[in-house]
Amino acid sequence: MSKLDMDQNELTIGRLAEFANVNVETVRYYQRIGLVDEPEKPEQGFRKYPNSTVKQIKFIKRAQQLGFNLQEITDLLELGDSHCHDVRIRAELKRDKISKQIKDLQDMQTALTNLIDTCHTGKTEPKCPLVESLFA
Amino acid sequence: MSKLDMDQNELTIGRLAEFANVNVETVRYYQRIGLVDEPEKPEQGFRKYPNSTVKQIKFIKRAQQLGFNLQEITDLLELGDSHCHDVRIRAELKRDKISKQIKDLQDMQTALTNLIDTCHTGKTEPKCPLVESLFA
DNA sequence: ATAAACTCCGTACCCAGGTACAGAGTCAAG
DNA sequence: CTTGACTCTGTACCTGGGTACGGAGTTTAT
Known part of the structure; x- marks a missing residue:
């Protein structure tokens, strides 16, 4: 597994936003309101986001299109799989x-x-x- | 014509709001955004509103129910009768x-x-x- | 090694459509 | 003539869903 492949699974916020088709500021906003987890800040360098966060943001956007507001989406995500x-x-x-x-x-x-x-x-x-x- | 009759045609903002079924602050807000005219403040006492303002605010509320926003209603009122x-x-x-x-x-x-x-x-x-x- | 591009962080601002409130003035009833 | 209810004025705040910005620090490309 090359370093490049690793990178694709360890995104910076900019790449995350790009893949999820949202603004960087939107990601930060979702973190602020607790809708998306914010990874720990490493000693060195920038935060790394897993690929799954891309899916999560896309989920949020799809649910919005169905008329759910962000609070309702928060609730849905908390209900989770169970x-x-x-x-x-x-x-x-x-x-x-x-x-x-x-x-x-x-x-x-x-x-x-x-x-x-x-x-x-x-x-x-x-x-x-x-x-x-x-x-x- | 008694003084009482006059009063009914010369409302204070509170009575205006009451008759129009809105909050006093809402009337002031409509004045701020130029949707409703604000009468001159008299030397003595409080502003007096004509009965027609009640109708105007009710018009606004009906138009809102039809899905017009306040800017669109402003435009409609400016078009006027003509x-x-x-x-x-x-x-x-x-x-x-x-x-x-x-x-x-x-x-x-x-x-x-x-x-x-x-x-x-x-x-x-x-x-x-x-x-x-x-x-x- | 340096410049462009990116991240981080906090805070402020945007929209609409109001609502709230403080402090002062005014009016009306008892 | 005082007390309570109302008005006036200016300004701040609210909700939802973000967007913008300034001044750091960091990373990456050349």
Whole structure:
């Protein structure tokens, strides 16, 4: 095993960030809030990060895309491998929350569409019926 | 017209906030960002707000519920009565944005549901398949 | 051996949309 | 005429998810 191979498993923060497609400052931020472990600082030189941290950050980013916030992701990671049932419960809760968000947005959409229709009817009104109906 | 009637049309900030169902600090905040006009401070006593400000704040709150942010609401109010066509365009743009948000959330929902199904298949796995598949 | 590039550390700042609070002035009721 | 409730003003703080920066120290390439 060459020194180069070792290096790929012992990343500096810059390379870690590069592989994980995040900013270096983001990694430090995740460490600050306890979402990612910070390796001990060696006597000599810079901190070394294992390859697994790349995966962990990618996990975080995927979970964010699913609508989990960082606190929820922290909780998920703390649950870890052991409490599969709890993880599923959380995923289901999140799915339900998303359903509600969708419903709210659909209501907004409907209301907006109604307003826009109002606006279409009165062509050259002195006052915009859309604004008027929001005021009413 | 009694003095009491006058008072109802000349509100203090506290009564304004009460009628508009917002916090006094929120009114001040809206004034700070130029969303609501701040009346001149009289030589003697406190500022007086016209009843129309109540309507204006309620408009803001309704528009927020439709997904407009305060900057967009500022723009809408500046357009005022005159440019009905522009108002309609903005409403349509907002509606389109909401459509996209709904689509994104539906994608999240699908992804979460798939993960939850994965979780159901492996009953008593040593590692949670849901977490594993997020890591993969 | 030196310069560029990187890391470390602490702290400050960004966004939106407010909320909180201190200290002073003012108003209204009893 | 005093007491309690309200207003005014300025400034600081909050949440979430980062980003920026300054002045070290360290490493790597030439």
